[in-house]
Each structure stands twice: as structure tokens, then as C-alpha cells.
Amino acid sequence: MRGGTHLFPLRVYFEDTDVAGIVYYANYLRFMERARSDMLGLAGIDQRAALEAGTGVYAVAEVAIRYKAPAKLGDALTIATRIDQVRAASVLIQQRVMRGHEVLAEARVTAAFLTPEGRPRRQPREWVDRFERLMKEDGKT
Amino acid sequence: MRGGTHLFPLRVYFEDTDVAGIVYYANYLRFMERARSDMLGLAGIDQRAALEAGTGVYAVAEVAIRYKAPAKLGDALTIATRIDQVRAASVLIQQRVMRGHEVLAEARVTAAFLTPEGRPRRQPREWVDRFERLMKEDGKT
Amino acid sequence: MRGGTHLFPLRVYFEDTDVAGIVYYANYLRFMERARSDMLGLAGIDQRAALEAGTGVYAVAEVAIRYKAPAKLGDALTIATRIDQVRAASVLIQQRVMRGHEVLAEARVTAAFLTPEGRPRRQPREWVDRFERLMKEDGKT
Amino acid sequence: MRGGTHLFPLRVYFEDTDVAGIVYYANYLRFMERARSDMLGLAGIDQRAALEAGTGVYAVAEVAIRYKAPAKLGDALTIATRIDQVRAASVLIQQRVMRGHEVLAEARVTAAFLTPEGRPRRQPREWVDRFERLMKEDGKT
Numbered sequence: 001m002r003g004g005t006h007l008f009p010l011r012v013y014f015e016d017t018d019v020a021g022i023v024y025y026a027n028y029l030r031f032m033e034r035a036r037s038d039m040l041g042l043a044g045i046d047q048r049a050a051l052e053a054g055t056g057v058y059a060v061a062e063v064a065i066r067y068k069a070p071a072k073l074g075d076a077l078t079i080a081t082r083i084d085q086v087r088a089a090s091v092l093i094q095q096r097v098m099r100g101h102e103v104l105a106e107a108r109v110t111a112a113f114l115t116p117e118g119r120p121r122r123q124p125r126e127w128v129d130r131f132e133r134l135m136k137e138d139g140k141t
Numbered sequence: 142m143r144g145g146t147h148l149f150p151l152r153v154y155f156e157d158t159d160v161a162g163i164v165y166y167a168n169y170l171r172f173m174e175r176a177r178s179d180m181l182g183l184a185g186i187d188q189r190a191a192l193e194a195g196t197g198v199y200a201v202a203e204v205a206i207r208y209k210a211p212a213k214l215g216d217a218l219t220i221a222t223r224i225d226q227v228r229a230a231s232v233l234i235q236q237r238v239m240r241g242h243e244v245l246a247e248a249r250v251t252a253a254f255l256t257p258e259g260r261p262r263r264q265p266r267e268w269v270d271r272f273e274r275l276m277k278e279d280g281k282t
Numbered sequence: 283m284r285g286g287t288h289l290f291p292l293r294v295y296f297e298d299t300d301v302a303g304i305v306y307y308a309n310y311l312r313f314m315e316r317a318r319s320d321m322l323g324l325a326g327i328d329q330r331a332a333l334e335a336g337t338g339v340y341a342v343a344e345v346a347i348r349y350k351a352p353a354k355l356g357d358a359l360t361i362a363t364r365i366d367q368v369r370a371a372s373v374l375i376q377q378r379v380m381r382g383h384e385v386l387a388e389a390r391v392t393a394a395f396l397t398p399e400g401r402p403r404r405q406p407r408e409w410v411d412r413f414e415r416l417m418k419e420d421g422k423t
Numbered sequence: 424m425r426g427g428t429h430l431f432p433l434r435v436y437f438e439d440t441d442v443a444g445i446v447y448y449a450n451y452l453r454f455m456e457r458a459r460s461d462m463l464g465l466a467g468i469d470q471r472a473a474l475e476a477g478t479g480v481y482a483v484a485e486v487a488i489r490y491k492a493p494a495k496l497g498d499a500l501t502i503a504t505r506i507d508q509v510r511a512a513s514v515l516i517q518q519r520v521m522r523g524h525e526v527l528a529e530a531r532v533t534a535a536f537l538t539p540e541g542r543p544r545r546q547p548r549e550w551v552d553r554f555e556r557l558m559k560e561d562g563k564t
Contacts, residue, residue, distance in 0.1 A: 301471075301474065302474065302480045302482065303539075304482070304541075307452060307456070307482070307483040307486070308449045308450070308452035308453050308456070309449070311448060311449035311452065312449050315448070315449070330442075333442065333443065339443045341443065341445070341448070341490070341493070342448040342490055343489070343490055344487075344488070344489050344490065345448070345486065345487070345488050346485075346486070346487040346488075347485070347486050347487075348484065348485050349482070349483055349484055349485065351541075352482065352541060398444075400445075400492075400493060
């Protein structure tokens with residue numbers, strides 16, 4: 001975490017690329033989900049335990065993504081994630097895929113919290129507190 | 142094709158699902174790309190030949206997708222694809238992931254035509270004609 | 283089904299390829315699983331219902347695969363699947379990835395039937411009967 | 424590297440799992456390829472440069488993998504990779520997917536070096552030297 005922004009490093013492997021020589025467009029969404037899961041883990045939220053206990057699970061409700069420049073095999077990328085807004089049953093998140101200082105893709109993601117049956121559910125109060133703490137770290141730097 | 146809309150059937154396999162029991166969100170983009178590629182093939186456009194000849198390749202520049210209901214293992218889905226607008230170097234496309242009459246996800250996709258080096262390039266005139274023919278079929282039904 | 287062999291057609295899309303211009307090696311396993319699931323469906327076995335009812339699920343215990351020639355973007359492939367042997371709690375399967383008459387890859391797969399908790403379980407008697415019927419069809423042609 | 428064995432850590436994300444609640448079987452091959460690529464990188468071999476220069480590329484010719492216990496969401500895994508034998512145009516590799524001291528999967532992989540056109544090619548002498556150095560490190564510890 002740096003100034004309310006979560007930074008997640010990853011490398012591009014063969015599996016991520018396609019015949020056009022660049023990272024396949026759907027795979028940026030895989031990268032961004034890894035980063036969000038890592039951020040939740042840092043916030044002390046155990047998604048597997050929540051799923052197994054029937055508490056609920058985050059599902060993506062909306063993504064708007066712009067691809068600006070392609071990532072390639074072997075690239076060292078950073079996914080920068082910032083929580084924009086915490087609502088009762090969802091979270092708005094901004095994510096950027098960076099190669100050094102270059103922004104390769106940027107996205108707004110809405111993640112909804114759902115019951116195991118798929119109905120919207122309020123996020124646990126404790127989780128909301130943790131998100132708000134992450135967001136406040138933003139003002140400090 | 143039906144009334145300017147391309148319909149592409151597919152089934153959901155284990156590879157498409159995740160531990161939450163639903164299709165993983167990035168995989169809808171894989172489904173939509175299959176449908177777009179199939180539509181290009183029907184329009185007589187050979188993407189592999191264009192790539193190998195150095196003519197160019199489509200790359201997605203923008204996606205806005207809303208997930209409304211989850212697809213599950215074994216579901217028979219249809220991807221409905223409609224070309225909205227053909228520009229000099231890009232195409233705007235609307236796509237819906239359907240299970241019967243239910244819309245599971247809907248997206249607007251901008252596909253840019255690029256040189257093998259990744260620079261925007263005008264689409265071959267012949268391809269634009271074919272897209273416009275596909276779009277006009279819309280008015281017939 | 284033809285002579286005890288299940289034939290499953292599919293096409294290669296961008297998602298399946300990598301920067302080397304060929305289908306990524308792990309994706310052949312995705313193709314083969316699609317074919318096995320389709321074969322189970324034809325045999326009247328509903329994997330999702332079995333999973334939801336807690337009956338059990340097939341998990342792959344062993345794969346030995348040889349890659350002989352690469353598949354490429356746009357290729358029309360056929361997965362040929364043949365049940366070799368049905369044991370109490372597992373099935374031995376032979377699969378080939380074909381492009382026309384050319385064998386691109388061939389594999390032996392052992393699929394074990396497991397309880398939801400992951401312990402080996404005898405396959406439902408009815409399923410074994412169905413597999414044996416599929417195998418016998420072999421002799422007819 | 425530890426005693427000639429390359430250790431590669433990774434975490435299991437939603438993308439890796441399926442509706443059965445475990446890592447999808449083909450994804451272990453993705454994990455193993457990441458580890459092999461990382462090992463090549465450590466040996467000073469730049470696969471992307473070799474691909475772009477037309478030198479050649481590794482393609483998997485054979486995999487024999489046994490799945491012993493499933494990995495699950497959030498698991499911290501280690502891929503242990505050891506070069507068994509270096510031939511003129513191929514390398515034999517042993518890989519294990521570990522969760523702590525538990526072996527979840529083990530595989531023998533044959534990677535063939537190919538020209539960009541897909542014909543077998545002798546590996547660059549310098550690379551062979553590097554592999555042999557990696558293998559010799561084995562005896563030291």
C-alpha cells in the first residue's frame with residue numbers, strides 16, 4: 001500500500017499472450033482480480049473462509065476498461081488499485097495496469113457482495129471499516 | 142445472422158467456472174471474442190491470414206460490461222453481437238450474453254485495427270463494405 | 283459417437299493461442315475436458331446435478347499427453363475420445379486432438395470419481411452401465 | 424535455486440479454481456510453465472528476445488502428470504523444478520506442485536527447442552552450458 005493505493009507486481013507469461021504477440025484482452029481482468037484479492041487479504045479479509053462459511057462472495061457487477069498500450073511476454077507489470085467508494089453492498093474500485101510509469105490499461109470496477117445464492121447482501125460492518133481505513137490512508141501521503 | 146445480429150451458441154464447461162460456482166467474470170470476454178471472430182469469419186475476413194500477411198489485427202481498445210446474472214456449469218448460452226458503427230480504424234460493437242431470453246451480461250466493445258507494430262491503421266475498404274452490409278441486414282427484418 | 287469413439291468439434295480462437303503463434307500447451311487439456319463433459323452429457327450424466335446433489339464429481343488423477351504438431355488460430359479441430367476401461371471409482375480414457383486426419387496430440391487420462399470432500403467414491407452403477415454401453419458400441423462398426 | 428532445484432512461489436486465485444472448488448487440472452500446467460520461464464530467466468535466457476530474433480522457442484513435447492491432492496483458493500504453492508537431462512534439442516524436466524511439504528502434483532515435462540517454423544533445432548550451446556551449470560549445483564548441497 002502506498003498512499004491508499006495498493007500495488008501488486010506480476011510478470012507476463014506465455015499463458016497470458018496470444019498469437020498477436022500481446023497480452024489477450026480478457027487477461028487484464030485476471031490480473032486485476034489477483035490484485036483485488038491480494039488487497040482484500042491485506043485488509044484481513046479471507047474470501048475462502050467467507051465463501052465456505054456461507055457469508056458471501058464478491059462478484060463483479062460492472063467493468064469499464066480502456067486498453068492504451070499492450071503488455072508483452074516477460075513484462076514486469078504493477079497493478080495499482082484504489083478504492084473509490086464503499087456502498088452498503090458494493091465497492092467501487094479504480095485499477096490501472098502499469099509498466100513502470102506507463103499506464104497500459106485503466107478500469108473502473110464495481111464489485112457487489114452477494115449471498116451464496118447470488119442475492120445482494122450488505123458487506124460485514126467490519127469489512128467496511130477496513131475499506132474505509134484503507135481509503136483514509138490516502139490522505140496521509 | 143438474424144436481423145443484423147450475429148448469434149453464437151456455446152456451452153459452459155468446468156474451465157469457465159470458479160469456486161463461487163459461476164462463470165468467472167473475465168471469461169465472458171473470451172466468449173464475446175469467440176463470437177466476434179466467428180462473425181468476422183462469416184463476413185469472409187480471415188484474421189489469421191491478415192496477421193500472417195502483416196495486414197493488421199483487431200485489438201480491443203475499450204470494453205464496458207455489465208454483469209446481470211451469472212452463468213453456470215452446463216448452461217447453453219448465446220452471444221448476440223451487433224455492429225453499431227464502423228469508423229476508419231475501429232468498429233463499435235454491442236454484445237449480449239444470453240441464456241434463452243435472459244440477458245446475463247451486456248457490453249459495448251471498441252475494436253481498433255492495428256498494424257503488426259500496434260499503430261492504428263485504416264481497415265481494408267473491402268472489410269468496411271462487408272461490415273456495412275452486415276449492418277444493413279438489420280433493417281430488413 | 284462413431285464406433286465407440288466420441289467426436290467433438292471445436293475451433294481455435296485467440297484465447298487459445300500464445301505469442302509463439304500456436305495453441306498454448308495447457309489449452310489442449312481444456313479442449314479434452316470439454317469433449318469428456320460433452321460425452322458424459324450424451325450418456326445422460328448431468329455433472330452439475332451430481333455436484334449440487336453431493337453425489338460426487340470427476341477429477342483428473344493422471345494425464346500423459348504427447349504433442350506432435352501445433353494447432354493454430356482458426357483451425358477446426360476434432361477431439362476423439364474413447365473409454366478404455368471402467369473401474370469401480372475411475373475411468374481410463376484415450377483422447378486425440380485431430381485436425382482432419384492429422385493427430386496433433388494424444389493423451390491417456392485417468393478420471394477419478396470423488397465425493398464432494400475429495401475422497402474416492404464408487405461411480406453410480408447406472409453410470410458404469412452407460413459407459414459400458416458406450417464401449418460396446420465400439421464393436422458394432 | 425536450492426540444491427539444483429528451482430523454487431517458484433505462487434498463490435491460487437479465483438481464475439485458477441472451478442465449480443468443484445479446486446484448481447482446474449489444466450491450470451497446474453500454467454503454473455509449471457511460469458516456473459520454467461522463471462528458471463530460464465534466472466539462467467539468463469531471454470525467451471522473448473529469442474522469439475523475436477528468430478532463434479527459436481521451447482514447446483512442450485510431452486507431459487506426464489499425476490494429481491495427488493487438490494489445491495484450493497488462497498493456497499500458497501511452490502513449484503519445484505529440476506532439470507533431469509539436457510539433450511541436443513530438448514530438455515527433460517521434473518516438476519512438483521507443493522503446498523508446504525505436501526506434493527499436490529508431480530510431472531515429467533519434455534520441452535523441445537523449435538525454430539519459429541516449428542522444426543526441432545539444437546539449443547544454443549551457451550544455453551546448454553547454463554542448464555548444465557544449474558544441474559551441477561545439485562551436488563553442492
